[in-house]
Amino acid sequence: MTLQISATNPEHPALLLELPWHIPLERWPDEYLVPLPRGISRHVVRYARAGEETVAVKELARRPALREYELLRTLDRLGIPAVDPLAVVTGRTEADGSPLEPVLITRHLGGSLPYRSMFETTMRPGTVHRLMDALAVLLVRLHLTGFAWGDCSLSNTLFRRDAGAYAAYLVDAETGELHPRLSDGQRGYDIELARVNISGEMLDLEAAGALHPSIDPIAFGMEIEERYQALWTELTRTSVYPAGKHHYMERRIRRLNDLGFDVAEMQISHSDQGDTVTFVPKVVDAGHHQRQLLRLTGMDAEENQARRLLGDLESWMATQDDYAPGDRHGARTEVLAHRWVREIFRPTVRAARDHVPARMDAAELYHELLEHRWYLSEQARHDIGLDAAVEDYVRKTAAADDGCT
Structure with missing residues (x-):
């Protein structure tokens, strides 16, 4: 048999050739291995060093290895959070030819x-719940692309915390299947597997004394199903918004916030009938919005203020012709954020500040103006716009001040 390395990058085969493919993976010498924590797997898995890369190496039969490799490549093209496939090595033999x-x-x-x-x-229970929310987000995103996981579990997931955000990544795609669209039955099967697997894994943690006493493993498994269903419904409802769409987008964002999720990305597609808005959710930790607002705009605000201002920034950016959804953390987003500060935030605050006593900071004043716009838009059943909201806010605030004197 001839050793063959099928890789996504032409540079990888040369690096991977340095690894001891003639030795069974479970007997690889320590000099090749990287001591990183491993999850539970039905296969032998090891972390190794290949040049400057740290790679995960998993032994399995040829056909499922090639199939999983192609599925992971497809998920990568679709932008789904999953491990990055590098190569499949076949034709391995021991020194004696076995x-x-x-x-x-x-x-x-x-x-x-x-x-x-x-x-x-x-x-802490709150952290555990956010991790499960991250897993619910991953499962929903997989299903939206037509991917049936077939074995959703904590063991087949990696979790990462990045600047306050929690994200779950698919590790094992061996049982997965990609379809143009999933039926309710296919989604239901995945959810039921997730519920059973997660409850079992939480019971194992409870038996090992590693689970907070306030967490019920069975109820927790059922919760993942409830969170999934609520998120799926909110994300898959088709809504076509008219030209004055800020009010409607804000309503959807608020519903996602009420479910415990934030908007990681917003995409707008234009048509003659109106604008269709798609949201991508994320799970965040305490203080995330403060850090994000400070990084993007230089403004230091309280957490609830920052969350509200970032929601307005996100809605505004999605209406700009040069907005690139996939570049949320790149230079383009920072340019747009500073434009929002210069063209929207500061003029709005200035317009209200000239007529309202300086009794609150700029972030709180803008937050109040956004709340006022929301209230008036709900009454009018259309987005009244910031200018009208500022005018009404100033008038009512001045009248209230006159009544107090």
């Missing part, structure tokens, strides 16, 4: 941990 199983090689997801490593110290 055949060895092929391996699937993926890039190690920096900063990620398997769930058992995260529970080595008892996690």
Whole structure:
């Protein structure tokens, strides 16, 4: 048999050739391995160093290895959070010529941990719930692309915390299937598997004394189903908004916020009938919005103020012709954020500040103006716009002040 390395990058085969493919993976010498925590797997998995890369190496049969490799490549093209496939190695043999199983090689997801490593110290219930929310987000995003996981579990997921945001990444796609569209039955099967698997894994943690005593493993498994269903419904409702769309987008964002999710990305497609808006959710930690607003605009605000201002910024950016949804953390987003400060935030605050006593900071004043616009728009059943909201706010505030004197 001839050793063959099928790789996505032409540079990888040369680096991967340095690894001891003639040795069974479970017997690889320590000099090749990287001591990182591993999750539970039905296959032998090891972390190794290949040049400057840290890679995960998994032994499995040739056909499922090639199939999983192609599925992971497809998920990468679709922008789904999953491990990055690098190569499949086939034709492995021991020194005496005995055949060895092929391996699937993926890039190690920096900063990620398997769930058992995260529970080595008892996690607070709030943190555990946010991790499950992240898993619900992942499952919804997979289903929206037509991917049936077939084995959703904590063991097949890696979790990463990045600047206050929690994200779940698919690790094992071996049982997955990609379809043009999933039926309710296919989605229901995945959800039921997730509920059973997660409850079982939480029971294992409870038996090991690694689960917070306030968490009921069975109820927790059912919660993932409830969170999934609520998020799926909110994200898949088709809404076509008229030209004055800020009010309607804000209503959808508020509903996602009420479910405990924030908007990671907003996409608008234009048509003669109106504008269709698509949201991508995320799960965030305390203080995330303060840090994000400070990074993008230089403004230091309280968490609730920052969340409200970022929501307005996101809605405004989505209406700009040069907005690139996939570049949320890049230079283009920062340019748009500073334009929003210059063209929207400051003029609005200035217009109100000239007529309202300086009894609150700029972030709080803008927050109040946004709330006032929301209230008036709900009454009018259309977006009245910031200018009208400022005018009404100033008038009513001045009248209230006159009544107090």
